Amino acid sequence: MGRNPVTWLGSPTFPDAARRSLGDTQLRGNLRKATTTIRGKRESAVAELDDWEQLRRAGEAVKDDVLANLDTYLERLESAVTERGGVVHWARDAEEANRIVLDLVKQENADEVVKVKSMATAEIGLNEALADGGVNAIETDLAEVIVQLGDDRPSHILVPAIHRNRAEIKEIFAQMPEPPDSDDPRALAEAARTYLRRKFLSAKVAISGANFGVADTGSIVVVESEGNGRMCLTLPETLITVMGVEKVLPRWQDLEVFLQLLPRSSTAERMNPYTSIWSGVTPGDGPQKFHLVLLDNGRTSTLADEVGRQALRCIRCSACLNVCPVYERTGGQAYGSVYPGPIGAILAPQLAGDLHDEQAASLPYASSLCGACYEVCPVRINIPEVLTHLRAEVVEAKGKRTPEAMAMSAAAWVFGSRRRYEAAQKAGSLTRLLARGGNLSSLPWPGSKWTDTRDAPVVPKESLRSWWRRNRG
């Protein structure tokens, strides 16, 4: 079994990558503008529904039901899709999924495929695997086109080219046969339309992901904006859909919850322009061959973690990215994964499944634990809780002798008794004697591990506890 490509090979750890991107003022400007716009819009889209909290709780419960009965629902989905003329495949990991897809494309004698934007296929590195097998994969989502033509990496779940502004996009599109004549977004969209039109009309095979798969009915759902999805899902003779196993929904009725939660959380619209739903093959309408590849790639091992498995509720809306102060400053590429931002910080290391990997292990620290991500999450994933849980696992994976592990176990010992806690607070205020200008610049070992690279804030003169006792006690 190969390395899981969910994190990019050779990426620096998050602090190193973040330091580099913080120096890029263009990037920070582009991100601030985009995330500020979308934050405001999301708030008003959500405020329109006075049952938003009830919808979130329903979404959470449906997804927890899925995780509790995943085997049952997957088997049900498999038989519903098969009954309606589709073929279901199972893939344990990225390598297996890529091989299945490549074989299916070869069976159709195609050397080019059109693709609908899909996180699952980006996660497994499908485009690279197809290229190695002699198949050219053409991304058709506008932002994916920007990334692909710019020979770039994605930086956002919904808008992979969010780090690019209109002027940069115009430059990237200059290599098209009919380049745009201005950087007006309309002109850029028109250029993409012209560029992809022939590809859509001539493609024999399309590859998509899935937002949802309904177990009862075998319905696969793809939510999109541009119509590139409809083109791919309708015109080619063969359609291959790669779907993470956790995307299954039990009942048709459950869509009434998610088709409200997803558009308002992601693009901040009442509804996205296009949603396509199909079940197997419809004679005379759309692809006459349909393959569904059910992908594990670290999901079942994530399911085994009692705290961490809530990350599998994620519907990839990216609301948590748009509100995250860390993401807004570092950008998505610093996370070294197709899943950036708060959800990426808990999902990527769990899917990768190797906390000995320094880069993956640095991701749970890519957060100030401010909790904004949890507040906006449409399926109520408690991201701060999973972050701290994973930090503890990272520390454990590092072994017991590191200064950090010793500090963590010392902290646990201190937090374990009120008397010890109060004594430690008093001792802490003594560190004020070592401070200059309000910061501690050198602490004795093991604290020196921290202060070698940054200052530690000084512990206040008086703890809240003793202040409270003195004033209110």
Next chain:
Amino acid sequence: MASARDEILGRIRAVDRPVSPQVPRDYQRQRHADDPVALLAERIADYQATVHRAATRELPYRIAERLDGRGTIVAPPDVPGEWRVPGVSWLSDDPPLGVSDLEEAAGVLSGCAVAIAETGTIVLDAGRAQGRRVLTLVPDYHLCVVHADQIVVSVPEAIERLDPAGPLTFISGPSATSDIELDRVEGVHGPRTLEVLLVH
């Protein structure tokens, strides 16, 4: 060696999984609107689509008005006879049209299955007067006829009405993208002009 299927299902079954929760359905499955037709019109217009109203008896006249001078218009084989107004160059999908025919056509006329007022969405289910999915996708102009009794207010009401067996397409305004600086602009791959005729 175990198959991938058996191994994945085995991994799931080996996990000590939580008890399945009861799904709370206390959100609003139905919502009230004083005038659902007006709400739908307003919400569709928010997406930069054009909405026209028509009384049942004047529908053919309104269709002719919209299609006048546009060129060849594609029609699903089962559109009502009175929709095929004279003076328009009609192209029927019977026998099934090729993609290049659709590419050359100026537009398409269709009905719909359900419309959702609150979100400004029309839903096609490949049923009567809607035809194959490709018909309402490739031509650059789409005129869609919506009858008042097809309108529901909320998303849950629409899901309940729809038959999951057929291929479904939810359409909320013309093709658009938010990919450039997260700002919505209309007009990418799907029909760039969407007009809706509300019949009441």
